[in-house]
Amino acid sequence: MSLIDLQAWLLNEGIKTELDELTKRTVVTEIDNLVPSADSVAVVEIDWSRLLLAGSILARSDQRLHQEAALRIATGAVTLSTSDPVKDAGTVLLGKLSNFRAIALAGERNLLTADLDGRLGMSLRIEAQRRQMDKAILVESSGRWLQVNDFQQRFWKDAADHRWLSASAPTASGKTFLVLQWLIDQMRSGKARVAVYLAPTRALVSEIEGSLVALLGKESGVQVSSLPLRDKYDAALAGGARLIFVFTQERLHLFANILGDAIAINLLIVDEAHKIGDNQRGVILQDAIERAARANPGLQLVFISPSTQNPEELLADAPEGVEVAAIDSDAPTVLQNVIVAEQVPGKPKLWNLSVRQHDAPLPVGVLRLASSPAGLRKRLAFIAVAAGERGGTLVYANRAADSEEIADLISQLLAPADLPDPELLELADLARKGVHPQFRLAPLVERGVAFHYGNMPSLIRLEVERLFRSGKIRFLICTSTLIEGVNLSCRTIVLRGPRKGIGHPMEPHDFWNLAGRAGRWGDEFQGNIICIDPHDTNAWPVGVPARSRYPIKRESDAVIELGDGLADYLDRRATATLPELEHSDQFEQVGSYLLATYLRLGSISQAALAKRHDPAKVAKLDGRLAAIASQIDIGSEIAGRHPGVSALGLQRLLDAFRAYEGDIENLLPAAVDSQDSYDRFVTIMRRINEHLFPAFMPDGLIPLHALIVVQWLKGFSLAAMIRKNIDYHRSRGRAFRLPVLIRHTMELVEQTARFRAPKYFSAYMDILNLHLRGIGRVDLIEHDLDIGTQLEFGVSSRTLLSLMELGLSRMSAVALYEKIARDDLSKEGCQAWVAEREAQFEGMDIPAIILREIREKLLPESSEQAATSTT
Amino acid sequence: MPSKPLTIGPLHFAKKGDAAAFLQAILHRYDVGDKVSPADEQVLRDALALHPEAGAKIGCGITHFSVRSADFGTKCFWINRPDGTTEKFSYKACLTG
Numbered sequence: 001m002s003l004i005d006l007q008a009w010l011l012n013e014g015i016k017t018e019l020d021e022l023t024k025r026t027v028v029t030e031i032d033n034l035v036p037s038a039d040s041v042a043v044v045e046i047d048w049s050r051l052l053l054a055g056s057i058l059a060r061s062d063q064r065l066h067q068e069a070a071l072r073i074a075t076g077a078v079t080l081s082t083s084d085p086v087k088d089a090g091t092v093l094l095g096k097l098s099n100f101r102a103i104a105l106a107g108e109r110n111l112l113t114a115d116l117d118g119r120l121g122m123s124l125r126i127e128a129q130r131r132q133m134d135k136a137i138l139v140e141s142s143g144r145w146l147q148v149n150d151f152q153q154r155f156w157k158d159a160a161d162h163r164w165l166s167a168s169a170p171t172a173s174g175k176t177f178l179v180l181q182w183l184i185d186q187m188r189s190g191k192a193r194v195a196v197y198l199a200p201t202r203a204l205v206s207e208i209e210g211s212l213v214a215l216l217g218k219e220s221g222v223q224v225s226s227l228p229l230r231d232k233y234d235a236a237l238a239g240g241a242r243l244i245f246v247f248t249q250e251r252l253h254l255f256a257n258i259l260g261d262a263i264a265i266n267l268l269i270v271d272e273a274h275k276i277g278d279n280q281r282g283v284i285l286q287d288a289i290e291r292a293a294r295a296n297p298g299l300q301l302v303f304i305s306p307s308t309q310n311p312e313e314l315l316a317d318a319p320e321g322v323e324v325a326a327i328d329s330d331a332p333t334v335l336q337n338v339i340v341a342e343q344v345p346g347k348p349k350l351w352n353l354s355v356r357q358h359d360a361p362l363p364v365g366v367l368r369l370a371s372s373p374a375g376l377r378k379r380l381a382f383i384a385v386a387a388g389e390r391g392g393t394l395v396y397a398n399r400a401a402d403s404e405e406i407a408d409l410i411s412q413l414l415a416p417a418d419l420p421d422p423e424l425l426e427l428a429d430l431a432r433k434g435v436h437p438q439f440r441l442a443p444l445v446e447r448g449v450a451f452h453y454g455n456m457p458s459l460i461r462l463e464v465e466r467l468f469r470s471g472k473i474r475f476l477i478c479t480s481t482l483i484e485g486v487n488l489s490c491r492t493i494v495l496r497g498p499r500k501g502i503g504h505p506m507e508p509h510d511f512w513n514l515a516g517r518a519g520r521w522g523d524e525f526q527g528n529i530i531c532i533d534p535h536d537t538n539a540w541p542v543g544v545p546a547r548s549r550y551p552i553k554r555e556s557d558a559v560i561e562l563g564d565g566l567a568d569y570l571d572r573r574a575t576a577t578l579p580e581l582e583h584s585d586q587f588e589q590v591g592s593y594l595l596a597t598y599l600r601l602g603s604i605s606q607a608a609l610a611k612r613h614d615p616a617k618v619a620k621l622d623g624r625l626a627a628i629a630s631q632i633d634i635g636s637e638i639a640g641r642h643p644g645v646s647a648l649g650l651q652r653l654l655d656a657f658r659a660y661e662g663d664i665e666n667l668l669p670a671a672v673d674s675q676d677s678y679d680r681f682v683t684i685m686r687r688i689n690e691h692l693f694p695a696f697m698p699d700g701l702i703p704l705h706a707l708i709v710v711q712w713l714k715g716f717s718l719a720a721m722i723r724k725n726i727d728y729h730r731s732r733g734r735a736f737r738l739p740v741l742i743r744h745t746m747e748l749v750e751q752t753a754r755f756r757a758p759k760y761f762s763a764y765m766d767i768l769n770l771h772l773r774g775i776g777r778v779d780l781i782e783h784d785l786d787i788g789t790q791l792e793f794g795v796s797s798r799t800l801l802s803l804m805e806l807g808l809s810r811m812s813a814v815a816l817y818e819k820i821a822r823d824d825l826s827k828e829g830c831q832a833w834v835a836e837r838e839a840q841f842e843g844m845d846i847p848a849i850i851l852r853e854i855r856e857k858l859l860p861e862s863s864e865q866a867a868t869s870t871t
Numbered sequence: 872m873p874s875k876p877l878t879i880g881p882l883h884f885a886k887k888g889d890a891a892a893f894l895q896a897i898l899h900r901y902d903v904g905d906k907v908s909p910a911d912e913q914v915l916r917d918a919l920a921l922h923p924e925a926g927a928k929i930g931c932g933i934t935h936f937s938v939r940s941a942d943f944g945t946k947c948f949w950i951n952r953p954d955g956t957t958e959k960f961s962y963k964a965c966l967t968g
Contacts, residue, residue, distance in 0.1 A: 666905040675949075675957045679939040680904030703940065 007061045015054045022076045027337050027364050032389035034365040048086040059096045064330045075525045078106045084113050098135045098149040101522035141188030151329035152178045162325035164318040166303040168311035169329040171516030175304050187222045187242045192266035194236050196245045200275045203486050206458050209246045228255035249288040254788050257641050263295045273303035274552050282555030283589045287643040313552045317608040334519030335526035340534040348372045381409035384494040391474030392491030398499040403451035403477040404440050410475050411449040420446050421472050427463050430847040434811050436722050448474040454481040455746040459809040483513050489520040496532035497539025508545035559590040570624040578694050592646040598625040599636035642763040649692040656691045657771040672713040672796045681706040688760045695760045705752045712753035712794045717814045762788035797823040802830045807857035812850045834858045880917030887966050894962040901938035903946050918965040928960050
């Protein structure tokens with residue numbers, strides 16, 4: 001029997017029964033209020049020696065199932081057995097799996113008796129030592145050795161001699177940790193002067209920025225910034241402090257626009273790189289990567305993605321002669337148990353739980369609920385409370401509204417603490433003052449429950465995540481923001497019929513990306529994913545998804561492959577009136593990207609994408625693009641500055657400006673504090689809809705969009721915007737429901753003021769300036785902060801921008817700005833203002849979390865954390 | 872009742888309705904947020920003089936006129952004053968005053 005046959009036999013027959021028993025026992029220890037099922041009472045004795053021997057054979061396999069079994073045996077031996085020799089052998093097996101963090105955890109939990117080395121004997125110690133040395137990497141800049149797993153080691157080694165690298169591994173493989181270590185090593189050892197870390201969401205940007213600042217520590221000589229401003233960049237290039245930018249793809253474009261494309265990035269890290277396939281923003285990411293690579297052909301590029309099938313796909317566009325490497329790992333680091341929950345017939349408070357195995361479900365016991373769960377939200381809430389009573393429990397909700405409702409239900413089942421935690425009280429205070437006195441988060445947080453969705457202000461969301469990690473928030477109800485790239489792990493996930501977006505059942509790879517959050521590597525040995533009503537086809541149209549990895553596919557490639565749809569769209573784009581294009585999101589972004597590429601190269605057959613498609617199709621698209629390009633004289637540079645905005649739309653807007661017969665000044669936005677600015681924005685949005693792209697639809701809602709944009713630019717706090725929205729409804733006698741109005745205002749801020757408006761207003765201003773230069777009215781061109789940056793950050797005054805440059809979140813910056821009289825303070829001016837008044841802060845009614853941030857960022861000497869960061 | 876002629880500055884209208892249509896046409900030439908051109912501004916100054924509350928509307932003076940939104944999605948003329956304040960006025964009130 002070959003080794004491979006032996007491994008397969010062990011799993012399928014040899015140790016199957018004992019492994020099942022082990023699975024049951026480990027799961028039972030992690031779930032509260034579980035009455036073991038009758039058949040598991042008939043105990044199967046576990047023969048640890050046999051299992052451990054089998055585990056060591058399975059550990060040599062590179063198949064996930066075999067590795068998982070070896071990990072389960074090792075974990076079981078360490079956590080369940082009472083015998084020292086068995087625990088010791090389990091530890092050795094964990095060492096074989098390079099799972100040093102689990103060994104450290106066993107030590108922290110006092111599961112191992114002291115002096116393991118002494119008991120192992122000389123020969124085993126020599127072997128363990130050799131393994132530890134084999135699985136360690138040298139951090140060049142510090143001379144420190146870092147113990148790593150197989151994936152991390154391959155990454156470190158390949159990154160040294162490959163210029164383009166694509167690494168994929170499951171969640172909780174230590175990807176982000178290692179990449180950040182590697183990035184810092186590159187900066188400290190002088191291999192890069194300016195690096196950019198791209199993250200898909202602002203939430204992840206904040207998180208990565210915070211991690212980098214913490215890892216770098218004080219006086220590191222490396223700056224971290226997430227603001228697309230050029231002063232630190234110029235200083236870094238001139239030999240000053242090296243610089244790491246943490247950007248979204250949109251901010252990288254904004255920054256490249258500010259620098260006029262001469263952007264000298266040495267190192268680009270693309271996190272969550274599989275999002276190159278996302279509808280709409282995927283092509284903007286692709287464009288950002290290509291733009292950086294064009295500007296510096298010597299760019300070092302690292303892609304990281306979770307559990308993808310084909311990480312090598314991202315390397316297809318590497319320039320000729322560049323060494324590339326793909327690193328693909330599927331090895332588990334913590335046990336993940338998928339458990340299905342089904343109601344016991346006729347007994348709504350009793351739920352059968354079974355672990356899902358590859359062949360048949362394995363019953364583990366009956367979960368007893370405190371109340372009868374009428375309705376779907378109650379099912380989620382009550383099962384989460386019963387099974388995940390000890391905390392670290394994440395509940396997945398399909399919509400923001402559901403997350404609030406479920407959180408409320410859960411909170412009612414928890415006994416209030418006699419003395420609420422001061423940090424929870426501070427967060428509740430921030431929610432009341434920063435959003436609304438009746439914002440539902442506040443009373444929930446006081447009971448250790450919170451919700452989390454994308455449009456919430458980042459300061460609040462980050463604090464929710466921090467307190468969940470620390471265990472003070474015991475139940476967190478989240479929406480898909482969490483699978484969009486927030487690194488948050490948990491002990492238990494509870495879900496029922498998960499959807500992503502509106503109504504779309506979650507794809508298997510998204511489900512597994514979410515499920516991967518269960519089990520905190522280094523903090524827990526395992527995680528549970530509880531899937532409710534597995535046989536309900538409304539909830540789970542194709543059942544609970546089998547394990548799956550993400551196939552990477554660029555959005556541009558996917559749209560091109562759709563057939564003639566894109567070519568037809570390009571025809572329609574050139575002739576149709578714009579309001580007819582309202583539902584054209586599928587093609588607009590890719591069409592714009594191809595048109596910009598065509599304008600730059602004269603044919604898309606010259607572009608890297610051409611080699612991935614049928615030449616006949618490329619030629620056909622080239623023909624359509626040529627016809628459109630003949631109508632365009634704005635030049636390829638302007639087209640390239642606005643990813644996702646059609647050059648044809650830009651041209652139409654220019655034509656409209658040229659044909660405009662009124663006073664040319666009426667085309668300009670008015671200063672945001674002037675009385676005319678709101679109406680001017682209304683008209684500009686109408687022009688954008690009519691000529692550029694129907695971005696602010698329907699027409700009747702333009703006044704609302706314009707109002708939000710003006711308030712945002714004026715630096716209004718979210719709380720003030722919500723108050724004004726309430727006043728607006730009341731003054732017009734319109735009915736409203738407060739939670740809906742609060743969520744809607746947050747959504748308008750994020751989706752209109754911070755996403756659509758910057759994108760399309762930037763394009764509007766660029767074209768307007770082109771027109772003004774063309775007609776000799778350069779005097780009307782403003783050279784202040786561009787509108788895209790103003791909108792991205794929601795600032796229009798120098799003081800507010802300085803506060804944000806110093807690292808404050810917008811919420812804190814606005815709270816402080818309300819107290820500052822001058823609107824023209826520099827960074828130093830703001831620091832001086834704060835230093836002079838520090839003693840008076842307590843009396844200013846500023847929430848404690850905001851005060852903490854102000855002190856950390858503006859008074860670095862009074863804080864342990866150095867202010868090397870700008871948010 | 873025969874319609875009355877109306878004079879706005881140098882402009883003579885055979886009936887009030889003609890004057891209203893004339894002013895309305897000016898209003899609709901502009902998008903909201905637009906500053907009114909010098910030629911139209913003179914017409915508006917003359918029309919405003921006929922407004923029953925002209926003094927209060929003008930206040931400390933007029934720097935320029937603009938067209939902005941009014942209630943219920945309509946638009947109307949606004950006076951922009953030297954002190955930065957603004958005041959809307961109805962051209963129809965100028966004709967009935």
